[in-house]
């Protein structure tokens with residue numbers, strides 16, 4: 456298991472993501488850890504992440520799946536190339552497709568455990584299957600199709616953090 460989260464290896468100018476960017480103080484700052492076969496993350500929703508009192512808002516859960524998926528894709532891509540996580544040039548992925556199934560209501564008031572495994576992988580695309588569990592019960596499952604970030608999405612030098620979306 457990597458001590459360092461995948462997202463903490465992203466270059467600073469690609470670390471503004473609302474879901475996982477370490478420099479986005481208003482975001483979720485999800486941290487995914489890769490063990491060579493799967494990525495895991497833990498996130499504890501707060502009261503303002505409520506859907507119906509006692510239950511987690513589905514949009515937050517989708518956001519966690521999104522960022523855990525692109526993080527898992529990045530770690531798996533580094534591994535496939537035999538390169539250390541975070542080494543240059545960066546391998547940053549964006550979401551091409553995000554699918555979410557809400558299997559059970561997700562209780563609010565405790566940590567959620569995410570797991571991501573690679574279903575399919577090529578040089579440019581990684582398909583990741585994700586689950587979110589509360590107290591050992593899988594409440595949500597999802598799939599992310601992650602594609603290498605196109606050059607057109609590279610941050611402009613003077614772009615402000617709140618203008619960036621990866």
Ligand SMILES: CC(C)(COP(=O)(O)OP(=O)(O)OC[C@H]1O[C@@H](n2cnc3c(N)ncnc32)[C@H](O)[C@@H]1OP(=O)(O)O)[C@@H](O)C(=O)NCCC(=O)NCCSC(=O)Cc1ccccc1
Nearest residue numbers: 472475521522525548549550551552580600602605620621
């Ligand atoms: C780059 C791409 C996703 C695909 O470029 P293209 O020139 O079209 O690439 P191309 O056609 O060569 O496809 C390559 C492979 O991918 C496949 N495939 C493609 N689409 C789909 C699909 N919908 N569904 C399923 N598969 C699809 C396609 O079949 C092909 O597969 P193959 O190799 O034949 O097996 C483009 O559509 C785009 O920029 N979209 C906007 C992305 C965006 O704004 N995302 C949100 C912001 S990022 C964010 O918020 C998350 C985040 C958080 C934290 C950190 C980072 C990220």
